[in-house]
Amino acid sequence: MLQKFQNHLLHNFQFLNGKKILLATSGGKDSMVLVHLFQQLKYTIGMAHCNFQLRGMESFEDQNFVQEYAAANAIPVFITQFDTKAFSEDYKISTQVAARELRYNWFYELLETEKFDYILTAHHADDNLETFLINLSRGTGLEGLTGIPEQNDKVIRPLLAFNQKEMEDYAKLNNIKWREDSSNASDKYLRNKIRHHLVPMLKELNSNFLSSFHKTQLYLQDAQVMAEDASIMIYQQVVKQENETIYFDLKKLKKLPNYKSYLYQWLKEFGFKAWDDIYDLVDSQSGKHVFSPEYRVLKDRDYLILSPINFVNVKDKYFIDENQKEVNIPLNLTFCKVADIGIVSNKTIFVDGDKVQYPLILRHWNEGDSFQPFGMNGKSKKVSKFFKDEKLSLLEKENSWLLCSNDEIVWIIGLRQDERFRIDNTTKNILKIQSE
Incomplete structure (x- = not known):
C-alpha cells in the first residue's frame, strides 16, 4: 500500500x-x-x-x-x-x-x-x-x-x-x-x-462493489459539472444584479423546462432550506417572501428579489437638530445654508430654511402619507401612489426614507421634493440638503 x-x-x-x-x-x-x-x-x-x-x-x-x-x-x-x-x-x-x-x-x-x-x-x-x-x-x-x-x-x-x-x-x-x-x-x-x-x-x-461505486461517482461528478456550467449560462440570461441585490426575471425563468432546478442551484449558497416555499413564490402574489438566516427572497410582480437581511435594528424615527450639519445613520445626509440655488437633482434639494420646523424627522413612509410633489402646483398625492407611478419595487419602498417637518414631508429622499418648501421670491434663508 x-x-x-x-x-x-x-x-x-x-x-x-x-x-x-x-x-x-x-x-x-x-x-x-x-x-x-x-x-x-x-x-x-x-x-x-x-x-x-x-x-x-x-x-x-x-x-x-x-x-x-x-x-x-x-x-x-x-x-x-x-x-x-x-x-x-x-x-x-x-x-x-x-x-x-x-x-x-x-x-x-x-x-x-x-x-x-x-x-x-x-x-x-x-x-x-x-x-x-x-x-x-x-x-x-x-x-x-x-x-x-x-x-x-x-x-x-x-x-x-x-x-x-x-x-x-x-x-x-x-x-x-x-x-x-x-x-x-x-x-x-x-x-x-x-x-x-x-x-x-x-x-x-458484488465483490467489486467499491470499484463500481467509484466509477458511478465519477459519472455523477461529470454530470454535476455539466449542470453547473448550464446554470452559469442561464443565470446570465435570467438575472441582473445591483450591488448586493439580485433580480430573477420570472417571465424568462418560467420559460425554462426545469426552472426549479436552476433556482436551487442559484440560491443554495445563500442558506435557504424551505425549497417548496421558494418554488411557490414564483406563482404567488407580490409581497410574499422566504427567509434564510442572512438573506430574503421577495416576490415583487415579475421578479424574485434576493437581498441580504438588514440586521441593524432601525428605529422608526431619527431627529435632526437645527445646528446639525450631517447625519450618518440610517443614511448619509448633509445640511448647509447657501446664498444661491445650485444644481437640483435626486440627491440634492434646496428648501426655504424659514419654512421648516426643527427638529426635522427622518422616518420610513406609512400608509396614508401624502405630499405635494414638486412641480405639481400644490396638488396632493399619496406617497403609495407616487411609489406605484415610479414603479418602485417592494424592496425599494421598504428602503425609502422621508425627511419631515412636523407632519409634513419635505423630501422623499432621492426621489422628489415637496412643493410646500420650495424656494420663492420671498425666501431669505436657503437650506441645501444633500444625500450620498
Whole structure:
C-alpha cells in the first residue's frame, strides 16, 4: 500500500511536497495509518487531536495515546478539549454536527497560528460509500451523491482511493497500534447501521462493489459539472444584479423546462432550506417572501428579489437638530445654508430654511402619507401612489426614507421634493440638503 499511496500523492497531490502538513489524528486505525504513511515518506507533519469528551475516560485515554505516540516519534502534537454536548445544546444542533464544527474551526486556527499549509484527514473509500448512502436515505441532489471531495480548500483527504481492507492489511503488516472507539460497535447512529448491515450486504452481492461505486461517482461528478456550467449560462440570461441585490426575471425563468432546478442551484449558497416555499413564490402574489438566516427572497410582480437581511435594528424615527450639519445613520445626509440655488437633482434639494420646523424627522413612509410633489402646483398625492407611478419595487419602498417637518414631508429622499418648501421670491434663508 505504501508504494501505491506514494504514487497516488505524486499524481494527485504533488503540491504537498515540501509543505507543512497537519494530520487530524483521532487515535483510531485509519488516522494512525495516515500518520504512519507520512512518516515513511518523510513529510513534515504535525498531529492534531480533539477530545470531544463524549465517552468518559475513554476519550481521555485516546488523548493520552495520541500524545504518547507523538512524543515517542518526535512529532509535534496539538491537543484540545471540547464540551461538545453543551455546544450542541446551545446551538440546537446534533452532537455529530457540533463535533464537526468544533473540529474544523480549531484545525483552521492551527493552520493560522502554527503556520501549517494543509489539514489532512483519514477518510477512505468506505467512508465515502457510507456518506453516499446516508445522503441517499435522507433525500438529496447531485451534490449529496458525488461523495466526499478529495480537496475542500485547505482540507485534503488523500485516502479516499483506498478501502477499509487495504487500511486493515497495512496496519497489521506494519504492527500499527490504534485505539478502538467503543461507539463504533453501536447501531445507535445511522452511519453505524449502514456500516454494519447494509455495506456488507452490498459487498456480498458484488465483490467489486467499491470499484463500481467509484466509477458511478465519477459519472455523477461529470454530470454535476455539466449542470453547473448550464446554470452559469442561464443565470446570465435570467438575472441582473445591483450591488448586493439580485433580480430573477420570472417571465424568462418560467420559460425554462426545469426552472426549479436552476433556482436551487442559484440560491443554495445563500442558506435557504424551505425549497417548496421558494418554488411557490414564483406563482404567488407580490409581497410574499422566504427567509434564510442572512438573506430574503421577495416576490415583487415579475421578479424574485434576493437581498441580504438588514440586521441593524432601525428605529422608526431619527431627529435632526437645527445646528446639525450631517447625519450618518440610517443614511448619509448633509445640511448647509447657501446664498444661491445650485444644481437640483435626486440627491440634492434646496428648501426655504424659514419654512421648516426643527427638529426635522427622518422616518420610513406609512400608509396614508401624502405630499405635494414638486412641480405639481400644490396638488396632493399619496406617497403609495407616487411609489406605484415610479414603479418602485417592494424592496425599494421598504428602503425609502422621508425627511419631515412636523407632519409634513419635505423630501422623499432621492426621489422628489415637496412643493410646500420650495424656494420663492420671498425666501431669505436657503437650506441645501444633500444625500450620498
